[in-house]
Amino acid sequence: MSDIMTAKDLNLWYGETHALKNVNITIPEKSITAFIGPSGCGKSTFLKTLNRMNDLIPSVKITGEVCYNGQNIYDSLVDVNELRREIGMVFQKPNPFPMSIYDNIAYGPRTHGIKSKVKLDEIVEQSLRDAAIWDEVKDRLKKNALGMSGGQQQRLCIARALAVKPKILLMDEPTSALDPISTSRIEELAIELKKSYTIVIVTHNMQQAVRISDNTAFFLLGELIEYGETEKLFSQPTDKRTEDYITGRFG
Amino acid sequence: MKKNKLIERTIHGIFLILGLLTVGCVLLITVYLVISGIPAITEIGLFDFLFGAKWASTASEPEFGILPFILTSIYGTAGAILIGVPIGFFAAVYLSKLANPKVKAFMEGAVSLLAGIPSVVYGLVGMLVLVPAVREIFDIPDGASLFSAIIVLAIMILPSIIKVSMTALEAVPKEYEDASLALGATPIETYFKVSVPAAKSGIAAAVVLGVGRAIGEAMAVMMVSGNVPNMPSLFQSVRFLTTAVASEMSYSSGLQQQALFSIALVLFLFIMLINATLNFFLKKEKD
Ligand SMILES: Nc1ncnc2c1ncn2[C@@H]1O[C@H](COP(=O)(O)OP(=O)(O)O)[C@@H](O)[C@H]1O
Numbered sequence: 001m002s003d004i005m006t007a008k009d010l011n012l013w014y015g016e017t018h019a020l021k022n023v024n025i026t027i028p029e030k031s032i033t034a035f036i037g038p039s040g041c042g043k044s045t046f047l048k049t050l051n052r053m054n055d056l057i058p059s060v061k062i063t064g065e066v067c068y069n070g071q072n073i074y075d076s077l078v079d080v081n082e083l084r085r086e087i088g089m090v091f092q093k094p095n096p097f098p099m100s101i102y103d104n105i106a107y108g109p110r111t112h113g114i115k116s117k118v119k120l121d122e123i124v125e126q127s128l129r130d131a132a133i134w135d136e137v138k139d140r141l142k143k144n145a146l147g148m149s150g151g152q153q154q155r156l157c158i159a160r161a162l163a164v165k166p167k168i169l170l171m172d173e174p175t176s177a178l179d180p181i182s183t184s185r186i187e188e189l190a191i192e193l194k195k196s197y198t199i200v201i202v203t204h205n206m207q208q209a210v211r212i213s214d215n216t217a218f219f220l221l222g223e224l225i226e227y228g229e230t231e232k233l234f235s236q237p238t239d240k241r242t243e244d245y246i247t248g249r250f251g
Numbered sequence: 252m253k254k255n256k257l258i259e260r261t262i263h264g265i266f267l268i269l270g271l272l273t274v275g276c277v278l279l280i281t282v283y284l285v286i287s288g289i290p291a292i293t294e295i296g297l298f299d300f301l302f303g304a305k306w307a308s309t310a311s312e313p314e315f316g317i318l319p320f321i322l323t324s325i326y327g328t329a330g331a332i333l334i335g336v337p338i339g340f341f342a343a344v345y346l347s348k349l350a351n352p353k354v355k356a357f358m359e360g361a362v363s364l365l366a367g368i369p370s371v372v373y374g375l376v377g378m379l380v381l382v383p384a385v386r387e388i389f390d391i392p393d394g395a396s397l398f399s400a401i402i403v404l405a406i407m408i409l410p411s412i413i414k415v416s417m418t419a420l421e422a423v424p425k426e427y428e429d430a431s432l433a434l435g436a437t438p439i440e441t442y443f444k445v446s447v448p449a450a451k452s453g454i455a456a457a458v459v460l461g462v463g464r465a466i467g468e469a470m471a472v473m474m475v476s477g478n479v480p481n482m483p484s485l486f487q488s489v490r491f492l493t494t495a496v497a498s499e500m501s502y503s504s505g506l507q508q509q510a511l512f513s514i515a516l517v518l519f520l521f522i523m524l525i526n527a528t529l530n531f532f533l534k535k536e537k538d
Pocket residue numbers: 014017019037038039040041042043044045046057
């Protein structure tokens with residue numbers, strides 16, 4: 001498995017707050033990488049540096065590099081919109097647009113210039129199938145997406161992200177707002193999707209990391225404390241702080 | 252304990268009375284307008300009154316057709332909307348989404364100030380600056396015209412359109428915009444394809460509010476429109492529903508005065524219709 005993303009000496013400040021400290025990590029392709037750590041430790045912040053969603057916050061300052069396929073994404077030549085098309089994102093709270101299910105999925109492809117109805121129909125169906133929600137919604141594609149359950153909305157958001165054919169899918173606690181049944185459906189989906197996509201998932205739920213991820217990174221106070229194969233990190237952590245966290249002694 | 256309850260009740264009662272007072276005023280005005288507006292209409296005939304093309308209230312053979320006023324009010328409002336809405340809409344998008352905080356604070360202050368200027372001042376500036384300019388530019392004998400009124404109205408409705416649209420645009424959840432950006436849409440695409448559609452009922456409400464302001468305005472348009480009861484034409488002097496009532500009321504009597512009340516009734520019905528539309532959009536926005 002080759003590496004698709006690498007962060008080198010990454011530092012991030014929100015104004016005066018030093019939120020990420022010298023983070024170094026390599027993320028292998030077509031696998032699931034989990035970020036764990038107590039809340040406020042910088043997981044979401046780091047995830048957002050991977051598709052430059054932090055650019056939108058005016059006070060943010062970043063040093064270091066994030067390389068995607070060997071290219072530093074913070075280089076001034078990089079087209080941010082193209083980058084975000086290739087590195088999609090699913091948010092903590094399901095956030096479908098207040099439009100029909102169909103239009104939600106077609107939004108991305110349309111934005112990127114696809115106008116043909118036939119082509120769009122095809123993409124919508126394929127994306128919904130890939131997100132394991134086609135059978136539930138195929139008869140109500142014209143209905144407003146906000147009428148769906150939370151779990152369905154989140155899978156719709158995954159489908160919407162897949163519709164622009166990304167290479168990487170970043171997910172920020174995608175199941176924290178969902179019930180256990182919806183959660184396990186999304187976990188199954190993630191495992192299915194890693195055959196074709198690279199997935200990076202933030203989770204506050206350690207069991208979830210154990211269940212689905214290949215590699216796990218443990219963050220604490222803006223630092224990457226330990227990173228390695230999930231199985232190993234949870235069975236034989238090398239750092240005392242990791243051990244304390246996974247055994248529930250703090251956080 | 253008992254004393255507290257008594258105070259509660261008294262306060263409750265006072266508020267109820269104050270609330271009823273407001274409702275009472277509205278009812279009183281409505282009833283008064285209907286009662287005083289009906290006689291002239293029955294005497295002149297509804298059709299001749301609404302669709303009569305000539306208003307000659309002081310002629311020896313008086314005629315009371317208010318079609319010129321109705322059409323002038325409709326054209327004037329439509330014109331103001333046509334000019335004011337695009338400007339106000341784009342300004343609102345710019346201020347709520349694109350402007351940097353300093354520019355935004357400054358321009359918001361300016362918009363509030365614009366809203367606070369009394370309409371007679373708009374009329375005055377219009378009379379002294381706009382009317383002569385229109386006369387020069389379009390080479391017409393008199394610049395006091397429907398066109399000048401439209402320009403003044405367009406400026407006057409800008410603050411309400413900008414503010415109400417801005418409120419709606421700023422209420423769009425940031426999550427929608429994030430989702431769009433994360434799909435690779437540019438910020439501009441995001442604002443126009445996600446934020447604006449999500450705020451559309453609020454923006455529609457802003458437009459309707461602008462319509463209400465424009466149709467109800469009297470003083471400013473009286474000063475720049477020439478106030479002559481012609482059938483409307485862009486570069487001619489015209490008279491609006493509002494100014495028709497205002498300009499003759501002080502010296503009117505008999506059927507003429509009653510007809511002025513009838514005009515006020517017609518105007519009132521227009522406003523009611525607009526308010527109902529506004530409430531419809533505001534309710535939709537809430538859902
Ligand atoms: N937009 C922001 N502005 C300022 N500080 C922020 C912002 N977002 C996050 N932070 C701070 O950065 C740190 C990391 O936050 P975050 O990445 O959200 O943590 P996590 O996702 O691990 O809970 C926290 O101390 C938080 O207060």
